[in-house]
Structures are given as structure tokens and as C-alpha cells.
Amino acid sequence: MDATVRRRWAIAGLTGPAYLWLALTVFLPLSAMFYFSFLTAAPIGGREAAFTFEHYIAFFTKSVYWFNARRSLELGIHVTLLCVLIGYPAALVLAKQIRGRWREALFLLIILPFWSNALVRTFSWTMVLRGDGMIGRLINPLLPAGWEFDLLFTYPAIVIGLVHAYLPYAILTIYISLQAIDDSFIEAARSLGASKFKAFRRVTLPLSIPGVLAGVFLIFVPVIGSFMEPRILGGKNAIMLGPIIENQFVTAFNWPLGSALSFIMLGIVLLVLAIASPVLRRHLSVG
Amino acid sequence: MTANTGRWIAKTYLGLVLVFLYLPIAIMILMAFNRSALYELPFVFDTVWFEALAKNDRLLTASFNSVVIAVVNAFIATTVGTLAALGLARYSFRGKRLLQLLLFPPITIPWLIIGTSMLVFFFWTGIGRGLHAILLGHVALSLPYVIVVVGARLASFGPQLEEAAATLGATPWQTLWRVTAPILAPGIMAAALFAFAVSFDQFVISYFLASPGTSTLPVEIYTSIRKGFTPEINAISSIIILVSMGLMMLVVRHFRFGGER
Numbered sequence: 385m386d387a388t389v390r391r392r393w394a395i396a397g398l399t400g401p402a403y404l405w406l407a408l409t410v411f412l413p414l415s416a417m418f419y420f421s422f423l424t425a426a427p428i429g430g431r432e433a434a435f436t437f438e439h440y441i442a443f444f445t446k447s448v449y450w451f452n453a454r455r456s457l458e459l460g461i462h463v464t465l466l467c468v469l470i471g472y473p474a475a476l477v478l479a480k481q482i483r484g485r486w487r488e489a490l491f492l493l494i495i496l497p498f499w500s501n502a503l504v505r506t507f508s509w510t511m512v513l514r515g516d517g518m519i520g521r522l523i524n525p526l527l528p529a530g531w532e533f534d535l536l537f538t539y540p541a542i543v544i545g546l547v548h549a550y551l552p553y554a555i556l557t558i559y560i561s562l563q564a565i566d567d568s569f570i571e572a573a574r575s576l577g578a579s580k581f582k583a584f585r586r587v588t589l590p591l592s593i594p595g596v597l598a599g600v601f602l603i604f605v606p607v608i609g610s611f612m613e614p615r616i617l618g619g620k621n622a623i624m625l626g627p628i629i630e631n632q633f634v635t636a637f638n639w640p641l642g643s644a645l646s647f648i649m650l651g652i653v654l655l656v657l658a659i660a661s662p663v664l665r666r667h668l669s670v671g
Numbered sequence: 672m673t674a675n676t677g678r679w680i681a682k683t684y685l686g687l688v689l690v691f692l693y694l695p696i697a698i699m700i701l702m703a704f705n706r707s708a709l710y711e712l713p714f715v716f717d718t719v720w721f722e723a724l725a726k727n728d729r730l731l732t733a734s735f736n737s738v739v740i741a742v743v744n745a746f747i748a749t750t751v752g753t754l755a756a757l758g759l760a761r762y763s764f765r766g767k768r769l770l771q772l773l774l775f776p777p778i779t780i781p782w783l784i785i786g787t788s789m790l791v792f793f794f795w796t797g798i799g800r801g802l803h804a805i806l807l808g809h810v811a812l813s814l815p816y817v818i819v820v821v822g823a824r825l826a827s828f829g830p831q832l833e834e835a836a837a838t839l840g841a842t843p844w845q846t847l848w849r850v851t852a853p854i855l856a857p858g859i860m861a862a863a864l865f866a867f868a869v870s871f872d873q874f875v876i877s878y879f880l881a882s883p884g885t886s887t888l889p890v891e892i893y894t895s896i897r898k899g900f901t902p903e904i905n906a907i908s909s910i911i912i913l914v915s916m917g918l919m920m921l922v923v924r925h926f927r928f929g930g931e932r
Binding site for chain 1: 678681682684685688689691692693694695696698699701702709710711751752754755757758759762764770773774776777779780781782783784785787788789790791792793794795807808810811814818868871872874875878879889892893896897904905908911912915916918919920923
């Protein structure tokens with residue numbers, strides 16, 4: 385066996401198993417779902433299925449789907465914005481104010497919840513937000529008449545749960561880009577007469593945009609696709625694309641419709657990325 | 672405003688963010704030890720929910736399933752992923768860029784879509800649902816992470832060491848076992864723990880692939896939450912959150928992801 389053939393076998397032998405696995409469990413299933421989204425019925429158990437566009441047409445003609453898609457987009461925007469607004473100052477403090485072992489410890493504390501169970505963290509919020517939970521029992525007697533702390537099963541509850549879930553992402557990505565900024569840039573701006581605020585606005589902020597954008601991307605996509613958080617924290621208010629798709633597969637058993645809605649969701653994500661890509665490319669290639 | 676007050680405000684802000692991140696977890700753990708099932712105050716310490724948990728067969732079976740799947744998943748994903756990382760790091764070939772790009776869809780496409788597509792495909796092809804299907808899915812989600820973590824470790828030392836071993840007369844096997852493997856070991860360990868955590872915490876994929884009757888712990892918890900109130904869920908949730916946090920602590924403290932952190 386000559387060297388090139390042996391080399392080729394080595395490459396195939398090393399990478400083959402992983403990519404075969406991914407093909408069987410990710411790429412073929414996605415293709416199958418794309419195919420299903422054009423069928424009148426799931427071709428399982430000998431059922432007849434014909435080709436159709438009806439599910440995609442349904443999305444564009446029935447207002448219920450539009451409404452849900454809009455709510456999903458709004459949710460994505462609200463959660464992403466809040467994560468960046470809350471996370472940026474935290475990352476800034478961590479990167480520029482705290483030094484040494486404390487920084488390492490605090491950084492670990494911030495990203496640690498992110499690696500713990502998402503379902504359990506969502507569930508833990510039900511105990512905080514409910515009216516008869518610990519906080520409710522403590523502060524409800526103090527509130528004026530007509531006011532009541534009971535956020536569970538509302539839209540704000542969904543937002544709080546998701547911000548809690550994805551805030552570490554925002555802090556992580558922004559912190560990494562802030563840390564990469566050489567402090568001498570900021571000192572130079574200051575010594576040239578820029579105020580603290582101006583030095584931040586003209587030097588630190590622009591240089592940290594790649595981190596912000598990375599965070600936005602990493603948060604927006606999963607939030608659009610979330611269904612567990614809206615279900616647990618939103619209850620009847622879980623009116624979004626994610627829970628509707630879940631419904632088609634788990635209770636309604638309309639797989640073709642669910643498949644079509646999944647691909648529409650994927651399309652929305654790709655569309656948002658395409659709109660954002662000129663900005664993304666400009667900032668990420670420089671950064 | 673003096674510099675000191677500014678610094679004080681900054682630190683307080685960071686403290687508040689930490690409170691926000693840990694508040695629900697702390698309350699949940701507290702409630703797991705509260706005697707009242709209805710979150711009644713004052714707090715009365717009791718381990719009654721942990722005792723109830725020890726008698727809840729459904730949750731115990733699901734926990735057992737979760738651990739077994741996470742261990743098997745870690746083993747398969749680490750083996751298969753390390754091989755792929757070696758192939759990608761040590762050879763340059765046409766299509767390599769494409770193979771690297773193909774690692775992104777499994778981690779960037781929303782799990783809801785990945786999970787439902789697996790359900791459709793597995794049902795259609797007769798693979799079906801159940802623990803085996805959940806394992807298939809978990810390995811797919813873990814593979815990109817393993818390849819990236821081991822790949823980072825591989826990138827932190829060049830092929831020079833391996834070339835030196837080969838020049839000195841080592842066979843490819845000897846080079847692999849005596850040179851590459853020992854240097855890679857920390858990366859592989861980190862990847863294995865990562866894969867364990869990915870699987871142990873995974874809910875969405877498992878939810879769609881679980882067959883009625885057999886499921887993993889997160890699926891069982893979700894079903895209990897949706898069905899109504901069971902206080903043992905607090906107890907098991909507290910255990911899970913401490914286990915998964917402890918696991919990540921272990922990964923971060925003891926293994927460096929290739930080069931300096």
C-alpha cells in the first residue's frame with residue numbers, strides 16, 4: 385500500500401465514525417423533516433401521503449401563526465437586549481476593575497449556572513415568581529392594596545427565566561472581548577484629554593462590539609427556539625412558535641405541519657442572521 | 672463622585688448580578704429542606720422530601736437511566752470525537768474546512784428543531800424511540816464539543832513532538848501511545864466530563880426521543896412539573912444542580928483547555 389492510499393485510509397478511519405454518526409443523527413433527520421414538511425400526512429404505518437405546499441401556505445395565510453412568530457421574535461429581542469444591557473456593565477467591571485484571583489473566582493461563579501441543568505433552573509424560578517412562594521409571602525403583606533406580587537404564568541416571567549438562562553453567555557462573550565483591549569489605548573485617550581466617558585464611548589465600546597455581537601447571536605437563536613421555558617413559566621401565556629411546534633409533535637401529531645413550522649423558524653433565524661451579516665462581518669473580521 | 676464610590680458601585684452591581692443568578696437556585700435548595708409542601712413560612716428544616724424521593728421509583732429509575740446514558744455517551748463521544756480531532760488536526764486534505772463547518776449545525780440549530788427532526792427520522796426508519804435513540808442523539812450533540820476541546824489541546828502542541836518520535840524510530844502506534852496520548856490526556860478527560868454534563872443536563876432531545884415508560888431524569892421532572900406539584904422534585908432538582916455545578920467546577924479547576932486560559 386503506497387503512502388497516499390494509506391494517508392487517505394487514515395483520514396477516513398479517523399474522521400469517518402464521527403461524521404457518519406452526525407449524518408445519521410443530524411443531517412439525515414433534518415433532510416427527512418424537510419421532506420415531511422411538504423407532505424399531506426406523515427408516511428408512517430402505510431398512510432397515503434401526497435406532495436403539498438399547504439403547511440407553508442397556512443403559515444402565511446393564517447394569522448395565528450403570524451401572531452406566534454411575531455411573539456417569538458419579540459421575545460428574542462427583549463431577552464437579547466436585556467442580557468446585553470445587564471451583562472455589559474458586569475463584564476466591564478469584571479474585566480477592568482477586578483484583578484487577580486478574585487476575577488478568576490467571580491468569572492467562574494458567573495459562568496457556573498450556565499453549565500447546570502437548564503430545566504431545573506427554569507423550574508427554580510417558579511418558586512420565586514409565584515404569589516404564594518417565598519418572595520410573595522414576604523413582600524405581599526407589605527404591598528399597598530390592589531398590588532400583588534404574582535408573576536408566574538405571565539410574559540415577564542418567561543423573559544426573566546430566559547434572561548437568567550442566557551445572561552452568562554452575554555457576560556462571557558463581552559468579557560472576552562473587553563479583556564483583549566489593551567489598557568494603554570484607554571490611557572492614551574485619557575492623557576489626550578478625553579473624559580472617562582468619552583474614552584469609553586470612543587475606545588472601549590467600539591472595540592468590544594465583536595463580543596456583544598457574538599453574545600447577541602448566541603442568545604437570540606436559542607431563545608427563538610425555546611419552548612420549555614415558555615411552557616413552565618408562561619403557562620397559558622406561552623403563545624410562541626416554539627410551544628406550537630412542540631404541540632404538533634407531542635399532542636396534535638401533525639408532523640408535516642410541525643416540520644414546516646420548524647423550517648420556517650429556521651428560516652427566520654437565517655433571515656435575521658442575513659440581515660445582520662454585513663454588521664457581523666465588519667466587526668468580527670476586524671476583531 | 673470619587674474613584675472610591677465608583678468602585679464601590681461597580682462591585683455592588685456585580686454582586687447584584689450574582690444574586691440574580693443564584694437567587695432561584697438558593698430558594699429551591701432551601702425549599703427542598705422546608706417541611707411545608709406549599710412553600711409556607713416560617714422555614715422548618717426537614718429532610719422529608721429527600722425521604723420521599725428515596726421511595727419514588729419513577730424518579731430513581733429515571734436517575735439511573737440518566738447516569739448510565741451520560742456515562743456511555745461520554746465514552747462513545749470521547750472515543751469517536753478524539754479520533755476525528757486527530758484526523759482534523761494532523762492531516763490537511765480537501766474538504767477539511769467543510770468538515771469543520773459541519774460541526775456547527777448540531778450546536779447552533781435550536782434543539783427543538785434537532786430533537787423533532789430526530790423523532791421524525793428515527794420513527795420513519797424504524798430506529799424508534801427509547802433509551803437507545805436518546806443515546807444516539809446525545810452523542811451527536813456531544814461530538815462537536817469533544818472535537819473542539821480535544822482539537823484545542825492538539826493545537827497547543829505542534830506535530831513536532833510526534834515527528835521527533837518518528838525520526839527516532841518509533842512506530843506510529845508507539846508514537847500514539849507514548850507521545851500523543853499522554854499529552855492529550857487532560858484534554859480527553861475534560862472532553863469526557865463535558866460530554867457527561869451535556870448528556871446529563873440534556874432535556875429537549877431526550878423529551879422528544881423518550882418512549883412512554885422509559886425516560887431520563889430531566890424528562891421525568893418536566894412531566895411532573897406539567898402534571899402538577901410534587902415536592903420531591905425540589906429535592907432531586909437540588910441534587911442535580913449541585914452535581915452538575917460540581918462537575919463543571921472539576922472541569923474548570925483541573926483541566927486547562929489547551930494552552931493558557
